[in-house]
Amino acid sequence: MATVLAIETSCDETAVAIVKNRKVCSSIVASQILVHQQYGGVVPEVASRQHLETINEAIAQALEQAQLDWGKIDAIAATCAPGLVGALLVGLTAAKTLAMVHNKPFLGVHHLEGHIYATYLSEPSLNPPFLSLLVSGGHTSLIYVKGCGIYETLGQTRDDAAGEAFDKVARLLKLGYPGGPVIDKLAQQGNPQAFALPEGKVSLPGGGFHRYDASFSGLKTAVLRLVQQLEKDGGQVPVADVAASFQETVARSLTKRAIACALDYGLDTIAIGGGVAANSGLRKNLQAAAVKHNLRVLFPPLKFCTDNAAMIGCAAAEHLSCGHTSPLTLGVESRLALTQVMKLYHPVE
Numbered sequence: 001m002a003t004v005l006a007i008e009t010s011c012d013e014t015a016v017a018i019v020k021n022r023k024v025c026s027s028i029v030a031s032q033i034l035v036h037q038q039y040g041g042v043v044p045e046v047a048s049r050q051h052l053e054t055i056n057e058a059i060a061q062a063l064e065q066a067q068l069d070w071g072k073i074d075a076i077a078a079t080c081a082p083g084l085v086g087a088l089l090v091g092l093t094a095a096k097t098l099a100m101v102h103n104k105p106f107l108g109v110h111h112l113e114g115h116i117y118a119t120y121l122s123e124p125s126l127n128p129p130f131l132s133l134l135v136s137g138g139h140t141s142l143i144y145v146k147g148c149g150i151y152e153t154l155g156q157t158r159d160d161a162a163g164e165a166f167d168k169v170a171r172l173l174k175l176g177y178p179g180g181p182v183i184d185k186l187a188q189q190g191n192p193q194a195f196a197l198p199e200g201k202v203s204l205p206g207g208g209f210h211r212y213d214a215s216f217s218g219l220k221t222a223v224l225r226l227v228q229q230l231e232k233d234g235g236q237v238p239v240a241d242v243a244a245s246f247q248e249t250v251a252r253s254l255t256k257r258a259i260a261c262a263l264d265y266g267l268d269t270i271a272i273g274g275g276v277a278a279n280s281g282l283r284k285n286l287q288a289a290a291v292k293h294n295l296r297v298l299f300p301p302l303k304f305c306t307d308n309a310a311m312i313g314c315a316a317a318e319h320l321s322c323g324h325t326s327p328l329t330l331g332v333e334s335r336l337a338l339t340q341v342m343k344l345y346h347p348v349e
Ligand code: KG4
Pocket: 011, 135, 136, 137, 138, 139, 162, 163, 164, 166, 167, 178, 179, 180, 181, 184, 274, 275, 276, 277, 278, 279, 280, 305, 306, 307
């Protein structure tokens, strides 16, 4: 059982956690949302500076909350890709320095692998193969998880990520940033059938539509047109109904694709991850469809859906148990396909 101290600074949360395999000993998440809110989105330079100011205190708090000292830590991990380069650098440099000073193994972790393994924190008995529906602010994909570090992308969005669509629609409804949680809350007071919105299908060259790929930019434009029309008509925009109809359309699109994928590939479990995995509409929709098709849907605990370091520690512990460690020369990368994760680790003899 490895105890890992993990750091996550890929975007706007400074997070440090200590994880004993699939059990969380401590998890600190210092959100920068209030700082970025005034700009309507994440400002990369501001994020890096905030990480720098917060990281040491977050590390100290994680150790204190777990009541552990460095002697009890077996390895140190940090997210190294994908994400904002300046932000990633802060966490990765801290982790490499600590690994060097305390003479511990070091592991770089792919952010999306963290989101995949977040489900292990609520379902410690889960093991591959399973289908992962990754829905975050930057990514939307269906991943066939074959083993630790072994992935195949079966489907993805052709344009906006699901979380990005939530954020953009929230902005046009003047609901502020980040949009997902606000829309989720408002949608609960609205009628999801109030407006028929286009699901956004991806055409195939030979005719028909892609079964797994999604598209959300058309949906966002449809919401914009709807709002403009409602404003032109002079009435008050029924914001809760618009939010509910939008959320329902996203949930239906993702559910349909995830279920089709699981059935086609004979996978009986769908694990969802990423910020949008917190969405109540998606959870309800997917759960209902899964029951109908005799599939199992697993969600991470709510607080580990959005960015956190416990999921990074969990992914690192998986790699460590396979004998994977990273060189201290590892750098950060703003983009890195999930299928490339094994290049982060030393070759295993
Ligand atoms: O995974 P995450 O914290 O960061 C990335 O790796 O991108 O995801 C953030 C995204 C944001 O777009 C946010 O609006 C969305 O997740 N989100 C939600 C909810 N909570 C967060 N979207 C829909 N419903 C929610 N409850």
